Structures are given as structure tokens and as C-alpha cells.
Amino acid sequence: MDFLKDAALPQSLEHFHLIVLIAVINSLMFVPFLTFLLGSSVLSNLFDRKGRRENNPSYNKIAKEVIDVALYNKSALTFLGIIPGISLVFVYAQMLQSTDAISVGLAGFGFLSLVIALVLLYTYKYTFRVQGLLDVVEDNKANSDVNDYRRTNTSVHVRSGKWGLFFLFVAAFLYASAMSVTTNPSSWTDIGSIFDVLISADVWLKFLIFLIFSLGITGVGILYFFFAYQGHKPDTDEQLKELVHKITRRFIVISMLVLPTLVLLNVFTLSIDVLSGTIYLLTGLTLLFLFLAAHFLYGYFKQGELKAVGYGFFFFLCAAASLIINDHVMIGNATKEHAALLGLKYEKTTEELKLKLGVAMVVMTGEDIYNAKCSACHVFDQKKVGPPYNETIPKYKGDKAKIIAFVLNPSKINPAYPPMPNQGLKPAEADSIVSYLLSKIAGNTQQK
Numbered sequence: 001m002d003f004l005k006d007a008a009l010p011q012s013l014e015h016f017h018l019i020v021l022i023a024v025i026n027s028l029m030f031v032p033f034l035t036f037l038l039g040s041s042v043l044s045n046l047f048d049r050k051g052r053r054e055n056n057p058s059y060n061k062i063a064k065e066v067i068d069v070a071l072y073n074k075s076a077l078t079f080l081g082i083i084p085g086i087s088l089v090f091v092y093a094q095m096l097q098s099t100d101a102i103s104v105g106l107a108g109f110g111f112l113s114l115v116i117a118l119v120l121l122y123t124y125k126y127t128f129r130v131q132g133l134l135d136v137v138e139d140n141k142a143n144s145d146v147n148d149y150r151r152t153n154t155s156v157h158v159r160s161g162k163w164g165l166f167f168l169f170v171a172a173f174l175y176a177s178a179m180s181v182t183t184n185p186s187s188w189t190d191i192g193s194i195f196d197v198l199i200s201a202d203v204w205l206k207f208l209i210f211l212i213f214s215l216g217i218t219g220v221g222i223l224y225f226f227f228a229y230q231g232h233k234p235d236t237d238e239q240l241k242e243l244v245h246k247i248t249r250r251f252i253v254i255s256m257l258v259l260p261t262l263v264l265l266n267v268f269t270l271s272i273d274v275l276s277g278t279i280y281l282l283t284g285l286t287l288l289f290l291f292l293a294a295h296f297l298y299g300y301f302k303q304g305e306l307k308a309v310g311y312g313f314f315f316f317l318c319a320a321a322s323l324i325i326n327d328h329v330m331i332g333n334a335t336k337e338h339a340a341l342l343g344l345k346y347e348k349t350t351e352e353l354k355l356k357l358g359v360a361m362v363v364m365t366g367e368d369i370y371n372a373k374c375s376a377c378h379v380f381d382q383k384k385v386g387p388p389y390n391e392t393i394p395k396y397k398g399d400k401a402k403i404i405a406f407v408l409n410p411s412k413i414n415p416a417y418p419p420m421p422n423q424g425l426k427p428a429e430a431d432s433i434v435s436y437l438l439s440k441i442a443g444n445t446q447q448k
């Protein structure tokens, strides 16, 4: 999938932020969809198999209802699955251009697996219907044509269900690993192949979160669509209702117990440059929403009030949203430096273009910028509003990109100072002021 990365265009810093936003919007649709489909397909396959083994059609009936809810109709599938699924591939390609990160390939193959899985699961869903039709002609037991057809149908049904599930797991794993690699700049270089992906603890943690999340959203979702949602009324008798309750309760309890721990673990394993106040805030919100969801769902299982299911579902989706937004704040923090470099490249390209066209603008030199925008707060050897450059610049050990990233987007560093306001520089300006600072500091140390 490298051709996608090569096709990406250099972009300004504003574009980069826009792309992270597009990634959030796509994920807000895609992740709940994928996890719900995954959980429901597991559930449907399990019930279907149990029904066949114990010769109890009630189980098969639930299996059918569950997959019908998950693959509700084709336009839902397109808008929640296909479109955001493919957009994410392009988003990663644009975001990670000129890095070695393999997220684009992972998401690309994830998308292919997803398409295969959807085709198979659709076959699984429709062979249920055919089976239903054949059951209507049940009386014709002696008719061997019907029996043959029934046998083929069943075998296609079982196989497409099983393989659909397999490819769906592969898709979920690949997407989860693409997200994990993107969030973690050290894995842009450390993870070079699918083998590295398979032995990365970060990737497995992310996938585990996916799976546990999947249990939760499937439990709450099925509960909601089966009992609380007005548009869908499956004809569940008391015994089936009991069964659905039992299984969704189990799903919900497991996910509510495990998910908070995993969410915290995910934050604590982040590298220190990626952490920020917003991340703590969103993590807190996720936990709060999970607690609220658990509270209402507990209420439902205790008292049977249907309204509580709606609230539980709502708060679970809120938890999903804050979890997903948090992931992208992490991506935003992790790609700060990279974004600054891309912005610089973009400005250099446009600058060259303008030069060629004879419309070049005068770019301020580093010294001009220092005098105009920095000297009010900074001098080299004394504390003013901000710290002296002689103290702060050497800390970076010549890592120019890091200083540029700071100047373009200052973060809180030293508690002895107030935070530095953003000076609204363009990446090219930041580049020249930082070059100026570095050369001054180098000159100073030589004189000594």
C-alpha cells in the first residue's frame, strides 16, 4: 500500500489538523460499528451452532435476529462501515506521509478483510432466510430435491458464518494495530512488518480494548434493539427473552469490570511526550460515562425498567465517543513534530513554486522574528517573562524539529513560569527563528 503514501501531497499545518479531525469523525462511526458487528457475529454464530447441536430452533431464531440487527440494511453498512473504513486508509496515508509507519498497509488490508467479511456475513444472513423458506415447505419431507437444497444451504450457511467471523477478527486486529502504531511514534520505525505487529504489546493492548469494548457494546446494543428500540420488534417469547438477558448481562458485566482497567493501562503506558491534560480529562470522562452506563443497566436488570436501557446505551456510546476522541488527542500529540516538519516542507514547496513564478514574498530572517516576536519575553542570558535561551535551548541537544514543534505549539513545561502564548508563526518562520537561536547559542559557547 506504499503507493498510497507516495500519492499523498505535502500539507500545511492547518491541513494536518483538519485530517486529524476527519480521522475522529470517521472513527466515531466506524469503531462502534465494527465492534458491534464483531460481537453480534460471534453471538449469532454461537447460538446458531448451539441450536443445531441441541436441535433447538429457539437458539437459531435468536441467532437470526441478532445478525439481522447487526447487518440492519445496506445503507447503514455503507455509511458506518465501508465509507469510514476506506477513508481511514487515506487519512493515515496523508497523515503519515514520509514516515516509515506501516499503518497505511495495516488499515488497507484491514479494509480488504472487512469487505470479504461483510460479503460472507451477508451470505450467512440470507441463507438464514432461505432456511426459513425451506422450513415452510417442511411437510415435503419426502421431496429429496428440497432436502438436497436444504443440505447445501446449511453447509454454505455454516461456512460463510464461520469464515465471515474469521475475516472480521482479522479486520478488527489490523485496524486496531494501525491505530496503535499511529499513536506511538516510536513504533513508526520499530514496527516494520506484520511479524513486529504480532509481538508488540501495545498492539495487543489496543486489540484487547477493542474486544472488551465489543462485548460491552454488543451486550448493551442487543438489549436496546431487542427490547427498548421501537422500530424493531422481534417476536421473542419469554424463554428466549430470558436467554438474551442472561447472555447480554454476562457481556455487560465482563466489559464493565475489565474496560476501566484497560483504559487506564492504555494511558499509563503512553510515552511522556504524548500525555497532556486533555488526555487525563477525557480518560476521566470515559470512566464517568462507563460508570453511568453501568448504573442504569444495573437498574434495568434489577427492576426491569425499559427506559434505563436507553440511558445505559446512550452513556455507553458517550464513553465510546470520549475514548475515540482521546485516541485522536494522543495521535495529535504524537504527531506534533511530524506535522511541523510536513508544514515546513509544504511551505518550502510553495515558496519554491512562487519563486519560479516570480511572486516570492520577503521572508523575515530569524533575527527579525526574534526582535519582533520573542525579545519581549526572552533574552539569551537572563530571565524575563520567559526563561533565558541559554538555559532552555541546550536542553534539546540540537533536535531542531522538537524546538520548532514547541514554538509552533507551546506546551506547559516549567512550573516556575507562566505558559508561553502561541506566537502564531508559520512553520517556515519557526524554522528560521530556531536556526537563528541555535546558531547564536553555538556562537556563545564557542566564545567561552
Ligand code: HEC
Pocket (backbone or CB within 6 Å): 369, 370, 373, 374, 375, 376, 377, 378, 385, 386, 387, 392, 393, 395, 403, 406, 407, 411, 412, 413, 414, 415, 417, 418, 419, 420, 421, 423, 425, 433
Ligand atoms: C509573552 C511572552 C513570550 C513570548 C512573546 C515568547 N515566549 Fe517563549 N516562553 C515564554 C514563557 C513564559 C516560557 C516558559 C514556558 C514554560 O516553561 O512552561 C517560554 C519558553 C520558551 C522556550 C523554552 C521551552 C522549554 O522547553 O523549556 C522556548 C524555546 C521559547 N519560549 C521560544 C520562543 C520563541 C522562539 C519566541 C518568539 C517567536 C517566544 N518564545 C516568544 C514566554 C514567551
